[in-house]
Amino acid sequence: MTSEIYSARVRKLFGNPAHAGSLAGAHAARVDDQGVSVQFFADVADGRILELRFLAWGCPHVIAAAEALCAQYERRPVSELKSFEAGQLMQSLSVPVEKTGRILVIEDAARSLAEMLGKI
Amino acid sequence: MTSEIYSARVRKLFGNPAHAGSLAGAHAARVDDQGVSVQFFADVADGRILELRFLAWGCPHVIAAAEALCAQYERRPVSELKSFEAGQLMQSLSVPVEKTGRILVIEDAARSLAEMLGKI
């Protein structure tokens, strides 16, 4: 019996999701699956992500993961987002295994955004 | 669930059985039954019991009942002892019903003593 459900990092990201919100007129990708909805928005220039935002409906781990992803890939090349994998995020947020499916929804959405941005 | 096994009277009689002991050369009657042994001794004159003593091996109710009986019939006519009945004693000592058999051993012993004394 572990006594904490959410790691300190999850609590922090969930409590203050600085990248929550939408970007008007930006590129957007959305996935609805596993009882979770995630939508990413990106402003891009010169193959770089200038701003990255998300909207999410899901449990705290989903929201924290979306926030962590945005914070990590903002101001980075689009190519890096392409190779995003959920596994590392799950570990750094201590997401319980039974929630793997939900975090894969985030991976899905991030990849389809990256693909879209790659085609610009 | 009653919280007391022994009534205050049983405790007192058991704790201070003034009539425990034997009487040398006296009339005696003994009964062994129900895992209990009771022996009564009596000195008699003119149809009256002068002294009444007992020896007993048994539970506290048995000892208390023997003591109560001796205290009651000492200095009384033998004829009264003849009509002794255990029921009244059981009630006055709050003897639990499952011990009825043991108290009847006392009745037995008292009656056979009375019978013996009656024949003198």
Added chain:
Amino acid sequence: MIYLDYAATTPVDSRVAATILALLTADGDFANPSSNHQAGLRSRAHVAHAAERLGALINAHPDRLIWTSGATESDNLAIIGAARARAHRGRHLITMPTEHKAVTDTFAALEQQGFEVSWLAPDSRGLLEIAQLEAAIREDTQLVSIMHVNNETGIVQDIAQIGAVCRQHDVLYHVDAAQSLGKLPLDVGNLPIDLMSMTAHKVYGPKGVGALFIADRPGCHIEPLTYGGGQQKRLRPGTLAAPLIAGFGHAAEIASSCQADDLKHLAELRDQLWGGIRDVPGVTLNGDIDGFPGILNVSVDGVEGESLLLALEPLCVATGSACNSKSQEPSGVLRAMGLSDMQAQSAIRFSLGRPTRGEDVAAAVELYCNAISRLRGIAPEPPA
């Protein structure tokens, strides 16, 4: 921290805590109540006194109470015990899917053991329609188990009417009264109840002790689940936990004396709470505003329940029942009442208690409204 989870458990009343403490240590009456020496007799007297106090609260003879470890055990002992004791007469049993897991899981286990269970569906408020019960009772029906106050929604079943139907058909009636004991009037001397489960920790007593009332009626027998030292008429052996039992007794006595005040207090707070949140768009009440006022269960559109719970911190409330809130599944009770998974999943159970004050409720209202607007603010449009 604002604690509005009194249906999950209550703090022990400080007077009750003092009673318990007095029986724990070497300077108190700590002996085994089964011991036949003076110390044991003193312990035994505390247990007897507790039975009188609990008996007085529900108008039962103290001899008709069996001490258990809690309502879960009482439910199991009553249901399995009665089903087995009457199995030679018939193997049909009746309950509802809106019962506590300690009841539903027990019936589900009996289904595996050759019993047949009719699961009666509730109406949208969670209530049983009596006609349904009447239709379900058969020649071979032996036991009906329908609770008093529902632990998730606070709705109150009509136990008098249900019991009357059971009596008519010579069927035993078991009531899980874990949530109503000491809170609503409960007079088993006059109600047609055969078996009733109780627990101390929902009524300001300690966790780890409960009781089962068994009516003194022909045919009302149960088999034990466990065997041992012959305590409690061989129905529930084990060293009696005298300190906990005494604490339960004391809690029962306190409840007797302040039940009416408590109810009034809870009703005021419940009205304040519902008044504060009912106008939030998309909020709906689960259950019935006429239910037990200590529990208010609300769903809200467009918000995920687990995130809502976390966003509500430092407010302590429940999603689903406290006892199964580790699982992420939406509440079976709410689904049985016809809620969608989505609605059930956003449900929050506020439960109020004797120590709750108006400020606590005001703070809860504010936290709830803020959490909803914050989460709605970061959610995408609902999927088409």
Added chain:
Amino acid sequence: MIYLDYAATTPVDSRVAATILALLTADGDFANPSSNHQAGLRSRAHVAHAAERLGALINAHPDRLIWTSGATESDNLAIIGAARARAHRGRHLITMPTEHKAVTDTFAALEQQGFEVSWLAPDSRGLLEIAQLEAAIREDTQLVSIMHVNNETGIVQDIAQIGAVCRQHDVLYHVDAAQSLGKLPLDVGNLPIDLMSMTAHKVYGPKGVGALFIADRPGCHIEPLTYGGGQQKRLRPGTLAAPLIAGFGHAAEIASSCQADDLKHLAELRDQLWGGIRDVPGVTLNGDIDGFPGILNVSVDGVEGESLLLALEPLCVATGSACNSKSQEPSGVLRAMGLSDMQAQSAIRFSLGRPTRGEDVAAAVELYCNAISRLRGIAPEPPA
């Protein structure tokens, strides 16, 4: 009052009482350990800490412990649970008539349910001869239950050797360790034990909480006896009594730290006691002077047991086992050891504890000698 009945129950250590008290009331961590809010998490942490402490005492992983209401429930859960879980492999079980009633009555109930039980007779000290066990194990044997320290006599079974025989034959081994936990070394990490019953109230913890250790081995599974909210891997549902569990954990930790001193202390007192009464004519020791030193069981010729107990006041000791001392029958344990009804019936169990002092023992010796001469003085000659 001189309390020498520590085998019936012990007072709660005052440090343990403080731990319990801190989790009861509104100003402490009183929440339901199943609740998913901050208050619930704090409760859960206390439970987890207790499991670590109890696990450390017996060298078990905390995950291998199931909390129960006491050793009676643990015994039932282990024995019925294992018998049912393995019934498809075979229905033969082995135990001894000298076990606690929580074990013997449970096996007797299983006999009614289609299991076959071999009851191995002890030697005159109450010990099992290993050859007898080996001879009794069959192809279809599934479970052996033989206790560690006997609650009436203090004799200590060779659990390592018994367990080794069980492992050889792929039979589960259950140990009732109610009397030895925290008193004798018990290392389930290295002993061949599959299931072990424990209780807090014999080791200066609270009444109403126990535990069952379940080894992490293939084939070592049990079925639950009760059903409900999914707590404890569904093996034992019900709201966890966090204050009691925390108290048990604390008591276990204290026992870890003073076990060696306790044993030395008890051995000194036991020698003093036996030295004081062994020369009373007709006194005999039941069991073995090499047994657990906290228990000394003696019979005496020509004295009735119930009267002896009352004559010993204000000394609190036991006749027979505390748990069945309400019945007047002579102890089944002593009869199984070959004592006559008369001898068994006069048996007194003195049991010593951490708080016992030399003066207490001296007073007990005097009371015992006086009571015997007083009762002998008023008894008739033994019947021919």
